[in-house]
Amino acid sequence: MPQNPERIVDHVDLFKQPEYKQLFENKRKEFEGAHSAEEVERVAEWTKSWEYREKNFAREALTVNPAKGCQPLGAMFAALGFEGTLPFVQGSQGCVAYFRTHLSRHYKEPCSAVSSSMTEDAAVFGGLNNMIEGLQVSYQLYKPKMIAVCTTCMAEVIGDDLGAFITNAKNAGSVPQDLPVPFAHTPSFVGSHTTGYDNMMRGILSSLTEGKKGKANGKVNFIPGFDTYVGNNRELKRILGLMGIDYTILSDTSDYFDSPNTGEYEMYPGGTKLEDAADAINGKATVALQAYTTAKTREYIAKSWNQEAKVLRPFGVKGTDEFLMALSELTGKAIPEELEIERGRLVDAITDSYAWLHGKKFAIYGDPDLIISVTSFLLEVGAEPVHILCNNGDGEFKQELQAILDASPFGKEATIWLGKDLWHFRSLLFTEPVDFFVGNSYGKYLWRDTKIPMVRIGYPLFDRHHLHRYATLGYQGGINLLTWVVNTLLDEIDRNTNITGKTDISFDLIR
The missing domain is CATH 3.40.50.1980 (Nitrogenase molybdenum iron protein domain)
Structure with a gap:
């Protein structure tokens, strides 16, 4: 009997159908060995009590929904804010699929990233061959202007040396010698997505600005941090435009994760131009809009660029007041x-x-x-x-x-x-x-x-x-x-x- 497209049910209603209800009930009884509804209700009520709270806060070996992501997620997010950049994850394919999916589900936009697809043999012999082949294929297929490399748990546990691996890959002809391939070690078992953002931002800036110290450009650099509201970068640019401030946003993801539907696919929409990022070393100062996603990056900027790196949070009345007054003092521009x-x-x-x-x-x-x-x-x-x-x-x-x-x-x-x-x-x-x-x-x-x-x-x-x-x-x-x-x-x-x-x-x- 042919299928009737008029009877296709949305998933919200589909699982309310009698056959699915029966399926779930059979699963609960036959495979899960579930307790009675009365016992479930009794325990559920107990978990709302002060007695249970004390037991809950005493636990040490279990984490239930930690409200954080792991480092490579933040590293990928930082990399995607730069022009023509392809994140490359040294690790298993499943890991990078998770990170891509996480960002795509939030933004309802495609998120491009690749992995070296490390499997059991790489866990034994190391991931150098995966890196050499992976960089070559990524460059040939996707034509990026920069490939930003980070790691997952597997690569960190076996001790893959990204700096040496990338050098070997370039010497083997996988990618051109002059192609920027910054990297960051981002083990998922320590830190969080905010740590990964910081590690990758420092890695990208140190790579792009090496040997670029020169004449002061008068610009102010801004680092948004792990801020997933694309409207914030646009609002920041509007404010700076009203004040007449010349600026560079270091990792601008606003166009990448909110690109227009013009009928033509663009793999790398928007992003901070690599030459602007490289020239950030010659800026007047750097302002981070977040402190705890930029700690290592700000330390690097202060020491290596010999540049002031301060934190200003333009949120609410007081925070925005302080932000605008600090910018006015820094640049000499009036608040309009x-x-x-x-x-x-x-x-x-x-x-x-x-x-x-x-x-x-x-x-x-x-x-x-x-x-x-x-x-x-x-x-x-x-x-x-x-x-x-x-x-x-x-x-x-x-x-x-x-x-x-x-x-x-x-x-x-x-x-x-x-x-x-x-x-x-x-x-x-x-x-x-x-x-x-x-x-x-x-x-x-x-x-x-x-x-x-x-x-x-x-x-x-x-x-x-x-x-x-x-x-x-x-x-x-x-x-x-x-x-x-x-x-x-x-x-x-x-x-x-x-x-x-x-x-x-x-x-x-x-x-």
């Missing part, structure tokens, strides 16, 4: 009236929404720089942090964040949790509930479980579309952050006042 007007709009928007946000308790998890930026902004609007969880933060991050909390009357009740995962976060939300929490898409399961409103900010965002296109920095970005947070709270009020004549007495459209 247009930006002052935008500041006034953000202040007005905060005033409009303050009554709905003041005193609201929140929790947040994510990368160190994102937590500092978003928490600082929420403190400005009167929200009160309770739980702050950062799996990949360190002591320096905790000290900086604690100083921000201590400086605000709304930050006194916050506890900073380092090295904890989202299963720990679940215990915190059940035992000490908040009014809303901030996090990436993996927080959806916490929202379903705890029924606490969730604001999606961070990376990855798999289950919502186009949020990455917005700016979160600057005054315009502040309005976006404010909109997301306050409307999440208003949505929750709607959900709790949706019975006509019973629960909608004090919240309606004619008030």
Whole structure:
């Protein structure tokens, strides 16, 4: 009997069909040896208790959803912000497929990267042959202007020497001698995607700028960090354009991960031009918009380029004020009236929404720089942090964040949790509930479980579309952050006042 295309069911409804329900039930009984529904419910309730929280926080050998990625993911992201660059992962094919998929699911865009496809023989004899052949094939097929090499666990465990391997590959004629092939060792079993970004950024800049010290170009370099909001690079460029500042953005992924559909495929859209990156060594100064994704890179710039490398976070009113005033002092350029007007709009928007946000308790998890930026902004609007969880933060991050909390009357009740995962976060939300929490898409399961409103900010965002296109920095970005947070709270009020004549007495459209 021929298939009827009119009866094709979307996957959301497909698995609700009787045959699938029966399939899942048989799987649960026959293969999983599942407990009864009553026992599952009893244990689930117990996991919401303080008793379970103490056991949960005492565990040492298990991590449940750590809220971080591994180093090669960040290394690839850094590399893709440079013109004509192909990331090359020295490791297994499955690893690079995961990294590509992770970025593609977030952006809904293709993500080009290759691997040396190391298998069991490479684990025994080393990956040199894979590197030589892989670079040759990659160059011949994809015609990159630069190949940026990083490693996975396998290559690191067996001790592959990337510098020596790349030299051998060039001597063997795999790629031209003058082709830039920067590299970074990025073992997945230490650090996180933020560490990998930093390692690769330092590797790329040290490779491109070697021997390029010359006449000062008067430009200011900007390093966005592991910032997955493409709107931020565009907003940064708009602000710099309004101020008349000559600049170079080191790793501009905005066009790569938000390329237009013109009907023609372009493998390497946008990116920082390699000659501009090479000339960054002659810049006036370098400004990093994130601290903990650029620590090694800033240290390298300060020592090797003899160039000032400072951190400025243009988030919220105070952060953007400090950013613009620092740029004005650095370049001698005046802050234009247009930006002052935008500041006034953000202040007005905060005033409009303050009554709905003041005193609201929140929790947040994510990368160190994102937590500092978003928490600082929420403190400005009167929200009160309770739980702050950062799996990949360190002591320096905790000290900086604690100083921000201590400086605000709304930050006194916050506890900073380092090295904890989202299963720990679940215990915190059940035992000490908040009014809303901030996090990436993996927080959806916490929202379903705890029924606490969730604001999606961070990376990855798999289950919502186009949020990455917005700016979160600057005054315009502040309005976006404010909109997301306050409307999440208003949505929750709607959900709790949706019975006509019973629960909608004090919240309606004619008030």
